[in-house]
Amino acid sequence: MDAGGISDLDLEKYDADEQVKIICLGDSAVGKSKLMERFLMDGYRPQQLSTYALTLYKYTTTINGQTILVDFWDTAGQERFRSMHPSYYHKSHACIMVFDVQRKITYKNLPNWYKELREYRPEIPCLVVANKIDADIKVTQKSFNFAKKQGLPFYFVSAADGTNVVKVFKDAIQMALSYKKNSNDFMDEVMRELENFDLESKEETSDKEEETQEGKPDSA
Ligand SMILES: Nc1nc2c(ncn2[C@@H]2O[C@H](COP(=O)(O)OP(=O)(O)OP(=O)(O)O)[C@@H](O)[C@H]2O)c(=O)[nH]1
Ligand SMILES: [Mg+2]
Numbered sequence: 001m002d003a004g005g006i007s008d009l010d011l012e013k014y015d016a017d018e019q020v021k022i023i024c025l026g027d028s029a030v031g032k033s034k035l036m037e038r039f040l041m042d043g044y045r046p047q048q049l050s051t052y053a054l055t056l057y058k059y060t061t062t063i064n065g066q067t068i069l070v071d072f073w074d075t076a077g078q079e080r081f082r083s084m085h086p087s088y089y090h091k092s093h094a095c096i097m098v099f100d101v102q103r104k105i106t107y108k109n110l111p112n113w114y115k116e117l118r119e120y121r122p123e124i125p126c127l128v129v130a131n132k133i134d135a136d137i138k139v140t141q142k143s144f145n146f147a148k149k150q151g152l153p154f155y156f157v158s159a160a161d162g163t164n165v166v167k168v169f170k171d172a173i174q175m176a177l178s179y180k181k182n183s184n185d186f187m188d189e190v191m192r193e194l195e196n197f198d199l200e201s202k203e204e205t206s207d208k209e210e211e212t213q214e215g216k217p218d219s220a
Contacts, residue, residue: 015067016060016067016068016069017066017067017068018066018067018068018069018177018180019068019069019070019071020068020069020070020071020093020094020173020176020177020180021070021071021073021091021092021093021176022070022071022072022073022092022093022094022095022096022172022173022176023072023073023088023089023092023094023095023096024036024072024073024074024075024095024096024097024098025075025084025095025096025097025098025113025116025117026097026098026099026106026109026110026113026129027099027100027103027105027106027109029100030098030099030100030103030106030131030132031098031100031131031132031159032074032075032096032098033055033074034131034159034160035096035098035129035131035157035159035165035168035169036055036057036072036074037159038159038162038165039165039166039168039169040057040059040072054073054074054075054088055073055074056071056072056073056074057071057072057073057074058070058071058072059072061173063173063174063177068173068177070173070176073088073092075088083116084116086120089117089120089121090120092121092124093124093125093176093177093179093180094124094125094126094127094172094173094175094176094179095117095121095124095125095126095127096126096127096129096168096169096172097110097113097114097117097126097127097128097129097152098129098131099128099129099130099131100131100132101130101131101132101133101135101136101139101142101144101156102132102135102136102139107130107144107146110128110146111146114126114146114150123179124176124179125153125172125175125176125178125179126150126152127152127153127154127155127168127171127172127175128144128146128147128150128152128153128154128155129154129155129157129168130144130154130155130156130157131157131158131159132158132159132160133156133157133158133163134158134160134161134163135160139156140156151191153171153190153191153194154194155167155168155194171190174190175190
């Protein structure tokens with residue numbers, strides 16, 4: 001909208017039929033940037049320094065003959081301070097909230113992220129993503145009930161091997177679009193689909209099994 005200097009990317013905007021903004025939330029090092037990179041470049045570089053500047057990824061896709069421009073926002077490492085600048089949330093249409101299945105603390109912090117999200121964006125679709133399942137596939141049998149309690153769609157993913165990454169981002173785009181169009185149809189459809197989802201069926205295991213290596217940082 002605010003075209004200062006018009007770059008090639010800005011020009012795309014004017015050709016797009018629809019434009020949505022999708023934000024990513026979650027503790028540091030849960031894999032937010034890797035997930036974006038995985039989806040956008042279908043590649044994965046195992047080592048990278050934390051993000052220190054806000055990164056905006058532009059993605060164009062065609063859905064039902066319409067050109068959709070998606071702005072994916074990745075954080076500036078502000079999450080270390082447990083709070084994002086309000087402009088991060090401004091006019092966003094969907095949120096991908098990520099935790100690391102190998103570090104329980106990142107799961108425990110989800111309610112804080114969710115609370116802040118809802119202060120700024122009470123209604124936007126929010127997808128909960130359990131990342132790094134490649135490190136130990138058994139985690140998909142543990143119960144992570146936060147999403148269920150809040151009535152949010154939940155996905156087990158891996159930025160490392162790509163499991164479910166495309167699914168999450170495609171669903172996020174669809175939900176962002178339907179939010180913008182003020183319809184809950186797609187959201188309902190996804191919730192129904194996820195209820196029958198294979199991995200989800202094993203979720204009623206005990207809370208104990210949720211214990212992982214709490215506080216253990218990823219080795220660099
Ligand atoms: N095993 C495994 N490691 C991953 C996966 N995704 C990310 N990582 C690793 O986790 C670390 C953090 O990933 P980032 O994508 O930088 O995490 P981030 O959430 O963007 O972190 P900040 O930018 O600091 O907020 C990196 O060392 C990645 O290589 C995954 O799916 N599996
Ligand atoms: Mg990052």
